[in-house]
Amino acid sequence: MSSPFIVSGLPPHPIYNGSSGLSPSPLPAVKMMMNRFLKYASTILLLGSATAHAGLYLEPYYGYAKAHTTFDVPPAITSSVGVSGSTVYDNSGSIYGGRAGWEFGPAYVAYDHSVLQGKAVVIQQPQGSPQPDQAGLTATVNGVAFGLASTYIRAFATYAYQFDGVMKWADPSLSPDPHYKGNGYKVGVGITPVSYLAINFEYWNGQFRTFKTGDTTGTFDESGTARNVHIQVYLMSVSVPLEISWP
Numbered sequence: 001m002s003s004p005f006i007v008s009g010l011p012p013h014p015i016y017n018g019s020s021g022l023s024p025s026p027l028p029a030v031k032m033m034m035n036r037f038l039k040y041a042s043t044i045l046l047l048g049s050a051t052a053h054a055g056l057y058l059e060p061y062y063g064y065a066k067a068h069t070t071f072d073v074p075p076a077i078t079s080s081v082g083v084s085g086s087t088v089y090d091n092s093g094s095i096y097g098g099r100a101g102w103e104f105g106p107a108y109v110a111y112d113h114s115v116l117q118g119k120a121v122v123i124q125q126p127q128g129s130p131q132p133d134q135a136g137l138t139a140t141v142n143g144v145a146f147g148l149a150s151t152y153i154r155a156f157a158t159y160a161y162q163f164d165g166v167m168k169w170a171d172p173s174l175s176p177d178p179h180y181k182g183n184g185y186k187v188g189v190g191i192t193p194v195s196y197l198a199i200n201f202e203y204w205n206g207q208f209r210t211f212k213t214g215d216t217t218g219t220f221d222e223s224g225t226a227r228n229v230h231i232q233v234y235l236m237s238v239s240v241p242l243e244i245s246w247p
Contacts, residue, residue, distance in 0.1 A: 056244040057103040057110055061200065063237025067091040067118055069137065069165070069208075072228040073126065086124045091137045093118030095235055099145050103243055112145040112158045112186070116233065120167060135168035139231065141206070143186065149241070154198060158186040163206035165231065180208035180229065190239070198241050204233035 069089045094117050101110025120134035141163050147156035163184040168177050188202030208229040210219050220229050 054102070054104050055246040057099070057101050057108040058242040058244065059100075059110070059198075059239050060098040061237045061239035062094070062096045063200070063235050065092060065095045065116060065118070065204075065233045065235040067093070067116060067139075067204075067231060067233040068123065069231040070229070087122065087126050087131050088124035089134070089137065090121045090123045091116070091118035091139070091231065093136075095233075095237065097141075099147075101145070106148055106150060108145075108147045108149070110145045110147070112141070112143045112160075114141040114186075115139070116141075133170060135170045137165055137167050139163070139165040139206070141184075141186070141204070145186075149192075152192050154190045154192065154200075154241075156188050156190075160184045160186060160204075160206065163208070163231075165206075165208060176214045178211055178213040181210045181212075182206055182208040182229075184231075188235075192241070196240055196242065198239045200235075200237045200239055202233070202235040202237065204231070204235065206231045206233075 067090075069091055071087050095114055097112070097114035099108075099110040099112045101108055116137070116139040118137045118139070120137045122131050122133055125131060141160045143158040143160035143162070145156055145158040147154060149155075161183055163182045165180040166177055167180075169175060184204065184206030186202055186204045188200050190198045190200035192198045208220065208231070210217065
C-alpha cells in the first residue's frame with residue numbers, strides 16, 4: 001500500500017505546510033526570552049526568602065500540554081505541483097520528565113529530560129495534498145536548565161539541544177514511522193503554594209531540522225519536502241522540587 005503522504009513530484013515524506021509563507025526562525029525568540037529572564041532574575045530573587053546553601057537539585061514533574069506541529073511547504077513545491085496551504089497536527093497529550101542538577105542558593109543548573117505522549121489529529125489541511133490523522137506523536141526533549149526560585153515564585157529556562165519526534169502511523173502497513181530531529185528551547189514560571197509542591201506554566205518551541213523514514217534521510221531546508229517544521233507546546237505541570245543539602 002502506498003503512503004497517503006506521497007504526492008506526485010514530492011519526496012516520500014508525511015506532512016506539508018505553508019499557507020502563510022515561511023515561519024520565522026526561533027532564534028530571535030530565544031534571545032528575547034533569555035534577555036527577559038536575565039532582566040527579571042534579580043526581581044524574582046527578592047520575592048520571598050531563599051536558603052543560601054549548595055546541594056543536589058531534583059525535580060520530577062508531570063502535566064498536560066496543548067501542542068501542535070506545523071510543516072511548511074517551500075514556494076518551489078507550491079509552484080511545481082500545486083500543493084499549498086498548511087498541514088497542522090494537534091499533538092496535545094501528557095508530559096512527564098524531570099530535572100536533576102546542582103543548586104547554588106536560589107539558583108540551580110540541571111539536566112532537563114521530558115517526554116510528550118500526544119495524539120496526531122489534523123486541524124489544518126493543505127490544498128492539493130490532504131493528510132489523514134495519525135496514531136500519535138512521541139517527542140523527547142533533552143536540555144540544560146537554568147532556574148531561580150524564591151519561597152513562592154520560580155522561573156526557569158532550558159536550552160534543548162535535543163528535540164526529537166516520532167510520528168506513529170495509524171496504518172501499520174505504512175511503517176517504518178518517520179523520525180524527526182532538531183533543537184529548541186523551553187521557558188516557564190511557577191508558584192509554590194506549599195513546600196515540595198510547585199505548579200508550573202511553560203512554553204516550548206522546537207525546530208525539527210532532519211528526518212529519517214526507513215532508509216530515507218534528509219534535511220528539511222534542503223530536501224524540498226518542507227522548509228520549516230516546528231512544534232509548539234503550552235504546558236501546565238505539577239512538580240516536586242527537592243533540595244538535598246551537600247555537607
